[in-house]
């Protein structure tokens with residue numbers, strides 16, 4: 001089927017159509033021509049008939065003139081003479097008419113014979129005239145034998161016969177040619193009709209072929225659509241599973257890392273106890289320096305362990321958040337953020353900062369997650385204020401067609417452009433490291449926002465302030481609905 | 486706690502076992518401590534060869550249990566202890582690194598008496614163990630029936 005496809009491609013269709021039209025035109029033209037030809041042929045036959053009839057009349061007139069003349073010669077009645085003259089005039093008129101008719105049927109070719117006929121008739125008439133003259137002078141009987149002798153009646157008769165025959169032949173020849181042509185045209189038309197049938201058949205095949213292909217394509221599309229949904233569902237499941245595995249992994253790893261840490265810390269502390277016993281007994285001296293080194297080493301070990309513990313705890317907290325099941329409920333965001341701000345009131349007072357919460361659009365989400373999101377953002381806003389400026393923190397919100405937008409804006413120290421993306425990464429911090437923290441707050445926030453189907457972004461002008469924008473879609477993502485139902 | 490109470494410590498991490506023992510001793514507890522480092526040997530010791538636990542009849546036991554054992558979960562040991570007619574009244578102290586809320590609830594549901602999370606910070610670690618030791622010295626522990 002595919003091999004035939006290019007030959008029967010639907011682009012051929014217009015060409016076939018044009019060809020069909022051309023053939024139809026040809027056939028139509030042929031029919032018109034045939035009708036015209038038939039008309040012409042019958043007109044031509046009529047003309048021939050006319051010529052024949054005129055020739056017969058001419059013959060009759062000649063005969064009448066001759067017999068009238070003879071009657072005159074025999075009887076000498078002048079009435080017959082008058083008749084002969086009238087006949088001669090009629091013959092002239094008939095000849096002129098015949099000349100016209102012959103010119104119509106065959107142009108010049110017959111004019112020789114016709115001219116001879118004309119001459120013979122003229123001779124005959126003049127002979128009759130002479131004979132009449134002699135009758136008047138010499139009496140009736142003297143003229144007759146001569147008259148009979150010189151008469152061209154027989155010639156005239158044969159010439160008229162020839163003319164009739166010629167005319168008949170001419171007509172027959174022309175009719176034969178015409179019918180030959182008609183047959184040729186008819187044959188051409190028949191071929192055209194056949195071709196049209198072939199073209200129609202080809203068209204039908206092409207149309208059916210392309211319909212079949214279209215239907216196959218439609219079917220394939222439908223199948224693809226169905227399998228696409230399946231694929232998406234499968235991929236989503238795979239992704240979810242992979243995600244769960246990663247979280248599990250992080251959880252187990254961070255968990256198991258704590259056990260050796262307990263030992264390291266425990267025995268370091270035991271060492272510290274032993275050190276006290278050792279160095280106290282020996283007293284002062286060169287050991288004092290050694291004791292200093294010992295203390296330094298121990299304190300480094302201990303602070304490192306403490307930090308490691310904090311990091312592991314942070315990871316644990318994150319993974320635990322990732323595993324927690326969300327409960328979606330309608331939430332008065334103004335109230336939720338307002339109570340977080342109230343909770344931070346003391347801290348704000350210490351930092352000489354004010355927190356303003358404007359009316360916020362309500363949202364359908366997990367209360368705890370939202371508390372943690374805005375709690376972290378507000379804590380950061382308070383923590384990273386500038387020491388020389390009274391802090392102003394504002395929480396605003398509005399509804400857009402796709403969802404809700406909430407913004408936490410401060411006039412603090414800001415974040416440099418190069419750090420804007422990094423601050424959301426785990427353990428990454430920005431600017432001078434003069435505030436306590438591990439750099440997991442924003443990671444946590446981003447994880448929660450994403451689990452709620454939203455997105456978080458930051459705009460900041462270093463030294464002027466930052467704005468964190470949280471966008472939630474109106475409809476929670478399907479994946480989350482599944483886990484919560 | 487009277488001298489005849491035996492402390493059975495099921496703990497796979499030797500370091501932890503040592504630290505726990507040290508701190509219990511520091512609290513002035515002189516009782517015998519039997520240290521078992523995996524689930525299988527713990528099961529064998531607790532329930533004996535026949536698995537009935539009758540060997541410990543008439544003894545007073547206090548069990549310190551870690552949940553993360555290499556060969557089985559401490560939860561399973563806890564379940565079996567609480568299901569055993571001789572051992573079900575012996576107090577069980579779960580002492581583990583897991584501070585997962587579900588896990589803690591689960592242990593209490595299964596009849597654990599005390600649940601302690603091992604803190605990395607040694608001060609608090611030592612403190613909790615010592616307090617546990619003090620607690621040992623005041624609690625009454627029934628003999629196995």
Ligand SMILES: Nc1ncnc2c1ncn2[C@@H]1O[C@H](COP(=O)(O)OP(=O)(O)OP(=O)(O)O)[C@@H](O)[C@H]1O
Nearest residue numbers: 380381384414423429430437438439440441442466
């Ligand atoms: N409102 C803000 N203004 C200026 N810098 C900020 C602001 N919020 C966050 N940052 C920068 O982003 C970094 C990461 O913030 P994040 O909340 O993740 O961690 P942290 O506050 O340092 O520690 P913690 O884990 O205690 O929250 C911060 O160290 C700070 O440099």
Ligand SMILES: [Mg+2]
Nearest residue numbers: 380437441442
């Ligand atoms: Mg923070």
